[in-house]
């Protein structure tokens with residue numbers, strides 16, 4: 495028991511244990527720090543009072559205790575003191591303890607600004623609007639481009655001098671380059687095809703592709719209990735490829751990239767609570783995303799990479815959003831994690 499307490503004490507996430515009456519019977523030092531209270535002050539208080547939870551969350555706690563069901567509630571705003579507002583992801587895990595001193599385990603994960611950014615609905619709407627703009631633009635460029643290339647080819651046939659043909663080759667070459675860019679700007683053309691698929695199969699494919707092009711070896715840590723999900727295989731491969739490729743590009747030759755899957759139960763994405771959500775973490779130990787950029791990386795044409803088009807993440811975000819999921823990111827030098835969350839029930843948003 496002592497060892498367990500020492501482990502809890504040294505965690506960097508805040509942990510609280512509640513007894514049968516939902517009174518705090520333990521709080522770890524990270525919890526004291528986060529809430530700005532001492533363990534002495536916190537113990538013996540009702541959790542709803544200490545955390546200033548609203549009635550709905552108070553009820554959820556009681557239900558978790560009575561029903562034995564764990565849940566996670568995202569972006570909960572707590573005001574443990576009038577001048578202190580903190581936003582956390584709250585995970586509640588019930589367990590049975592003969593002494594009844596401990597019935598609920600509360601984990602509070604403090605959210606920093608850029609972790610939240612990708613979740614905010616208005617930001618998603620803005621990102622979608624920007625994507626629509628880019629798509630419209632690409633569409634306009636696409637048609638004349640074909641004409642331009644065709645005309646250069648016709649002209650080339652009439653030219654006798656090799657020197658002059660160099661010019662038409664430049665036109666054709668550049669038109670091809672623009673064509674490829676425009677195709678990426680347009681994004682996936684096909685309508686999504688929904689089928690049952692295994693997320694690890696998708697990830698293995700992505701791993702193979704990125705390992706082949708980067709010569710890195712990518713670590714994998716899969717949760718084999720994850721059930722199949724319904725989605726579009728090609729689109730999921732594309733989305734994950736864009737993210738894993740970014741990670742591989744950000745690390746040096748002996749850098750590390752790892753993919754990890756986990757199941758999250760009772761997880762809220764946007765306004766919707768899902769029974770089961772698949773979490774895919776793509777982590778790398780590269781230099782991280784500069785603070786000046788991190789809020790904008792999901793917008794199209796935002797790039798910090800020489801030769802990058804800045805389309806990868808905006809396309810990935812759109813594809814994952816079509817599957818009812820989202821992508822979030824935390825980054826500091828030496829550790830960048832992109833987390834893709836996919837509800838098991840599949841698409842809840844059919845995008846235009």
Ligand SMILES: Nc1ncnc2c1ncn2[C@@H]1O[C@H](COP(=O)(O)OP(=O)(O)OP(=O)(O)O)[C@@H](O)[C@H]1O
Nearest residue numbers: 740741744782791797798799802803804805806807
């Ligand atoms: N794992 C990462 N580590 C560091 N920076 C990253 C990482 N992932 C993304 N970025 C930053 O975010 C930017 C945007 O990424 P995004 O994939 O959208 O475009 P890109 O990689 O520049 O171009 P492309 O369209 O070819 O993918 C990158 O240019 C890079 O600066």
Ligand SMILES: [Mg+2]
Nearest residue numbers: 736740806807
């Ligand atoms: Mg990219």
